[in-house]
Amino acid sequence: MSATPGDGSAPVLRAEGLVKTHHGEGAPAHAVRGVDLSVRRGEFVAVTGPSGAGKSTLLHLLGGLQRPDEGSIWLDDVRADGWSEARWAVERRKRIGIVFQFFNLVSNLSVADNVELPALLAGLPPKRARAEREALLGELGLAGKERSMPGELSGGEQQRVALARALVNHPPLLLADEPAGSLDSKGTREVMRLLSRFHQRGQTIVLVTHDARLASAADRVISFFDGRIADDATLEGTPARGKGISGVLELRD
Numbered sequence: 001m002s003a004t005p006g007d008g009s010a011p012v013l014r015a016e017g018l019v020k021t022h023h024g025e026g027a028p029a030h031a032v033r034g035v036d037l038s039v040r041r042g043e044f045v046a047v048t049g050p051s052g053a054g055k056s057t058l059l060h061l062l063g064g065l066q067r068p069d070e071g072s073i074w075l076d077d078v079r080a081d082g083w084s085e086a087r088w089a090v091e092r093r094k095r096i097g098i099v100f101q102f103f104n105l106v107s108n109l110s111v112a113d114n115v116e117l118p119a120l121l122a123g124l125p126p127k128r129a130r131a132e133r134e135a136l137l138g139e140l141g142l143a144g145k146e147r148s149m150p151g152e153l154s155g156g157e158q159q160r161v162a163l164a165r166a167l168v169n170h171p172p173l174l175l176a177d178e179p180a181g182s183l184d185s186k187g188t189r190e191v192m193r194l195l196s197r198f199h200q201r202g203q204t205i206v207l208v209t210h211d212a213r214l215a216s217a218a219d220r221v222i223s224f225f226d227g228r229i230a231d232d233a234t235l236e237g238t239p240a241r242g243k244g245i246s247g248v249l250e251l252r253d
């Protein structure tokens with residue numbers, strides 16, 4: 001991953017004073033109540049916390065999928081919270097890979113098309129998009145599945161396709177919300193191993209998870225409680241580029 005010249009100290013992502021209240025059927029839900037956060041290039045940050053704490057809302061705000069009521073967001077030191085929907089969509093293609101629990105794959109497109117589509121939308125020539133797709137699917141152990149439809153794949157395979165789709169444009173930032181939420185232990189290990197591998201190459205990751213095992217792959221763990229950051233710990237002994245794959249491989253069912 002290449003850094004922009006001269007930006008050595010600029011965080012990939014910065015948020016200040018984020019507030020978001022959902023107004024649904026019942027009482028307003030104060031999901032995010034004043035969050036300051038800065039994520040450095042190459043960091044792997046896990047956000048954990050109880051159900052309803054506001055973790056997913058925070059991730060949606062950071063990815064421009066929901067708008068904050070208050071506060072500001074910078075991506076690579078560019079103020080982003082005032083962007084239009086269209087601008088966010090364009091910038092997401094370039095800067096932010098997003099993986100959700102429910103895969104966000106297009107069910108009537110093949111695996112190959114699902115992965116290539118974001119690259120083509122971002123303006124990559126078809127040949128390059130194909131080469132990127134081939135490389136990623138190979139790396140994720142999905143070579144030979146290009147023509148399959150998402151519904152023909154296992155949960156773990158679908159999750160890996162979603163990861164390939166999110167990474168095909170080499171986004172500086174990967175936002176992942178419970179990326180192994182529906183998977184068994186083996187699937188969780190696979191996802192962890194892949195996230196660790198990309199992190200080791202410099203991929204910046206913000207991961208929302210309930211799963212302590214997934215969080216243990218990160219080099220910084222944020223505990224989210226009642227819409228706020230309750231704790232923000234850089235794990236001791238963690239080298240700058242993360243703990244690496246050894247910790248991941250120690251996982252057992």
Ligand SMILES: Nc1ncnc2c1ncn2[C@@H]1O[C@H](COP(=O)(O)OP(=O)(O)OP(=O)(O)O)[C@@H](O)[C@H]1O
Binds near residue numbers: 050051057
């Ligand atoms: N679109 C919405 N409309 C109304 N309320 C919402 C909406 N999205 C989230 N909420 C509420 O906001 C609060 C925070 O939800 P959020 O999904 O961000 O929490 P979470 O920590 O990610 O939970 P989980 O771990 O269960 O996914 C909850 O009370 C939830 O019910």
